[in-house]
Amino acid sequence: MTNATPHAPHRTLAAPDGFDNWLTAFRDQVEGRLTAALDHQLVDTPPRLARALRHTTLDGGKRFRPALVFLGSLIGRPWPETDESRFDSLWPAAIAVELVHVYSLVHDDLPSMDDDDLRRGRPTLHRAFDEATAILAGDALQSLAFTTLAEAQADTATRLDWTRRLAAAIGPAGMVGGQAIDLALAGQVGEDGAPDLARLADLHDRKTGALIRASLVMGARWAGLPERQLRLVDDFGRLLGRAFQIQDDILDVTGSAEDLGKTPGKDAATDKCSYVTVAGLDGARRELDDTVRHAHAVLWELATLGADGQALSACLDFVTRRRY
């Protein structure tokens, strides 16, 4: 609203380097806000559970979903002309989506699910602590996300809207449903009745896409974007989420353990359904190109409604270029 502060996002966001730099600086802020949120919320928490929650939350993740909340809030606005304090009431949404994301990783890593030992270069929570603690920590993180939204300074209607969108995105028809489909389809690749790309897209639109969409839309809703434009942001979010997942699957084949912070080649080794295991590496790359083209068409439509999506375009570019 008023003058830019020294900490305000950079004017160069549209350039790929600019976005990377912004995201790197933003990550530090997320780390600080997450630390403060946990300090506030875990005062009366049993010490071992509190340690587990800090261990798994404050681990230097990508913080991509909090970034999407902020990007969503800036659609149609001149990027850098923002007073930092204006975002105080938006931060809880950014923190909440990250808490939910961390919960989903902790539960997905469990022995009865993906059985992963390594996450972001460190032992997964059930390895570092124990399985029961990992289950409880995930459960607690989900509750903390809703506490965070309910306690935000945003107006009542916005907080309720956030709660409704986030709960729906991560519920049985959304994120959790996607993980259920993922587990059910594992091992069916290359078999008769193996999933096709449409089935795979449905899976990942739920498992990864739903939270990514919600993050963007929660930011845009906070900023007061009209309903028609919110629907386009939601459309874009679906495609962004899909691009994110395809790139994830490509990196599982082409990436290094050092860059990824987790074991590469895991999808093929565990018969996971991925865009690469289903469509091959070239097929996955074609699917990524199609998705990006489609996403740009949505941005164009947003622009015709007067909502410049420059930051979203930079974000899409980042997603398809990332190495981790």
Added chain:
Amino acid sequence: MTNATPHAPHRTLAAPDGFDNWLTAFRDQVEGRLTAALDHQLVDTPPRLARALRHTTLDGGKRFRPALVFLGSLIGRPWPETDESRFDSLWPAAIAVELVHVYSLVHDDLPSMDDDDLRRGRPTLHRAFDEATAILAGDALQSLAFTTLAEAQADTATRLDWTRRLAAAIGPAGMVGGQAIDLALAGQVGEDGAPDLARLADLHDRKTGALIRASLVMGARWAGLPERQLRLVDDFGRLLGRAFQIQDDILDVTGSAEDLGKTPGKDAATDKCSYVTVAGLDGARRELDDTVRHAHAVLWELATLGADGQALSACLDFVTRRRY
């Protein structure tokens, strides 16, 4: 507000038989509302996950927590003079606390936690389906609870207040924290440094009590009870939850598998911390008497503020007499 309908709670609630009859009739209503809520929420859910959610939710549970939401809403009101439709905007709170309760049972039963095979006389969810599905179903139920609150017809401020109270009650300092302490203390009974009654009360005030308190207060808050009286309802809820748990522990020793729908004698066999394993059967009974006396003192204080707690008194009596 207006005339009683044929389905309105009975005038005889204060008498023990009246409360039992009311709770039995109320249970049928909860079953119908839960069925309708799941039908509405699970439309786009993967079929197997939807089956698991119905299997574990629609199992004829006690529905004690939804009843508390309704009892909370009636404090200080003449019991039967209520129009049923007046409660339409309260039902979502009753459904939400039950969804959360079911989620907690599903996760507590998991092999890495209490490793239970039987619940309400049927195989636990991870036995009837599989462990991953049980974890995901619990996760989904928590999300559904918050969706249910957010979509309620109650006014915005009430819905947000519910969200805040429920999320705090079941978070790391509440229900989940209690389960973490419970797991940590298992096996320490009879050892040096074994938990005393105060430690045990803290554990159960979190694990069982927090949701029971929240249920009562959510109902009272909906009915517009003033803050001073809400705090007394909260105090009463803490004692009611404690009485509920002590009776649970006593029943684990004195109850039958048929009445309980689960294996009795489990606490001693698995070195669980219970009021009986820590204080003995007589000690547990004394603790129950003390708790009930204390709870009646709180009801008396409520009455001096003009809020008649006749329904709460009947409920307390029911809790200490129950056989299942």
